Amino acid sequence: MSCEIRVDGLVKRFGDQTVLDGIDLCLQPGERVAIIGPSGTGKSTLLRCLNYLDRPDAGHIRLGDLDIDAAKASSADVLALRRRTSFVFQNYALFANKTARENIMEGLTVVRGWPKAKAGARADEILAQIGLSDRGDSYPVNLSGGQQQRVGIGRAMALHADLMLFDEPTSALDPEWVGEVLDLIRQIADGRQTMLIVTHEMQFAREIADRIIFMEGGRIVEQGPPEQIFGAAQDERTRAFLRRVG
Amino acid sequence: MRPLDIAYMGNMLPVIASYIPLTLFMAVVGMVLALVLAAVFAVVRVLRVPIIDRVVAVFISFFRGTPLLVQLFLFYYGLPQLFPSLTSLDGVTAAIIGLTLHFAAYMAESIRGAILGVDRSQWEAASSIGMTQGQVLRRIILPQAARVAAPTLMNYFIDMIKSTSLAFTLGVTEMMGAAQKEAAGSFLYLEAFLVVALFYWAIVEILSVGQRWIERHLGRAVAR
Numbered sequence A: 001m002s003c004e005i006r007v008d009g010l011v012k013r014f015g016d017q018t019v020l021d022g023i024d025l026c027l028q029p030g031e032r033v034a035i036i037g038p039s040g041t042g043k044s045t046l047l048r049c050l051n052y053l054d055r056p057d058a059g060h061i062r063l064g065d066l067d068i069d070a071a072k073a074s075s076a077d078v079l080a081l082r083r084r085t086s087f088v089f090q091n092y093a094l095f096a097n098k099t100a101r102e103n104i105m106e107g108l109t110v111v112r113g114w115p116k117a118k119a120g121a122r123a124d125e126i127l128a129q130i131g132l133s134d135r136g137d138s139y140p141v142n143l144s145g146g147q148q149q150r151v152g153i154g155r156a157m158a159l160h161a162d163l164m165l166f167d168e169p170t171s172a173l174d175p176e177w178v179g180e181v182l183d184l185i186r187q188i189a190d191g192r193q194t195m196l197i198v199t200h201e202m203q204f205a206r207e208i209a210d211r212i213i214f215m216e217g218g219r220i221v222e223q224g225p226p227e228q229i230f231g232a233a234q235d236e237r238t239r240a241f242l243r244r245v246g
Numbered sequence B: 001m002r003p004l005d006i007a008y009m010g011n012m013l014p015v016i017a018s019y020i021p022l023t024l025f026m027a028v029v030g031m032v033l034a035l036v037l038a039a040v041f042a043v044v045r046v047l048r049v050p051i052i053d054r055v056v057a058v059f060i061s062f063f064r065g066t067p068l069l070v071q072l073f074l075f076y077y078g079l080p081q082l083f084p085s086l087t088s089l090d091g092v093t094a095a096i097i098g099l100t101l102h103f104a105a106y107m108a109e110s111i112r113g114a115i116l117g118v119d120r121s122q123w124e125a126a127s128s129i130g131m132t133q134g135q136v137l138r139r140i141i142l143p144q145a146a147r148v149a150a151p152t153l154m155n156y157f158i159d160m161i162k163s164t165s166l167a168f169t170l171g172v173t174e175m176m177g178a179a180q181k182e183a184a185g186s187f188l189y190l191e192a193f194l195v196v197a198l199f200y201w202a203i204v205e206i207l208s209v210g211q212r213w214i215e216r217h218l219g220r221a222v223a224r
């Protein structure tokens, strides 16, 4: 089994609370994995550790030829990992001082070192893809929640990351905007982008994911194809959770 | 009570006006240097750079905790005794150094506050796409902090213009020094100092109009 991304024994503590308690993970190229589970269980922390927004205390992260020992990652390791993983935030977190188009260009010009013209052309392609060609010059404050999140996704898409991380991308949205954002993520999933998505949209997870991971208490309790998890979960904790949300 | 000598005041106008460039020169150079220094201080403090952070904290505390006049005297009269090579330090240079350090200390604190006021998610989003800490600061955080700090910094600039008048105590003939000399010759202290006061007032008023314009302009582009 070839893993594009492999995580071994990832541990994260906040003070004396162990939030991630030895996470192992293997993602195949093009695999789309949804993480579900009660809140406060470490789902966001797992994603954040994979982008080093939180620094794991122990474990290994392997991504292509990059092999990071969490306990002693150098800042060069961290930058390299971030260049290969992109993050979509629950609250969009668009750069407030940049237009939609500039938000998408920023990683290309500053991090990838692309010339402005090339990055601008790429940003225009992405704006078209996310359906915001006419809003490229708008600042985040002038966009709706749904539009902001689509730009947030566009900003992450621009990086062509090996792994895209989505942390509850629709949880902060008014219900009227959820559909358009899910449609966009579905479109990206259809392109077989390797992704890890934390979501409470069970129906959506079932549709797009190759695999569902159920987490509780900082551990992976159970994982498998959607029909297995949603239809015939083995672990009582999984079944209890699904009954609660279902 | 004697009437104001309006004709005398009229004659004084061009005399005092001819010193406006020097006053503005000291204020503008001082402000530019102070801004750069303050931004560096603020970043050092926000990033908690080891050791340097402590040095900067003490520096800021000293320059906020002592009067500007005392600092100017220290630089102009005191330092040359310590470093004889500084005897050639002229009053204008000493005034600019003093104004720079004094105002940098205050401005560093407002810039620091403005940086800390930028939402944490902005740091995270910029870091997540692989920017270095310096890039995050320069491209995302400082521009947003600048917008927040701009009105305060503008007030410091106005304050700095008025404070250049202290340079006359270092033997510099700027607007205040010129008025002092005029008055010493004519004994018309009221007229001389009234004219110079009116000049400062006018300069500050003009700047306040500019300040409101800039704020409206910055506010238009983005809000947080």
Ligand SMILES: Nc1ncnc2c1ncn2[C@@H]1O[C@H](COP(=O)(O)OP(=O)(O)O)[C@@H](O)[C@H]1O
Pocket (backbone or CB within 6 Å): A014, A019, A038, A039, A040, A041, A042, A043, A044, A045, A046
């Ligand atoms: N920066 C932090 N400092 C302290 N505790 C944190 C921090 N971030 C998360 N936690 C704690 O870690 C636990 C897991 O949080 P999180 O990963 O956000 O859970 P989930 O995304 O599954 O809801 C929670 O108990 C939360 O309070």
Ligand SMILES: [Mg+2]
Pocket (backbone or CB within 6 Å): A043, A044, A045, A168
């Ligand atoms: Mg979460």
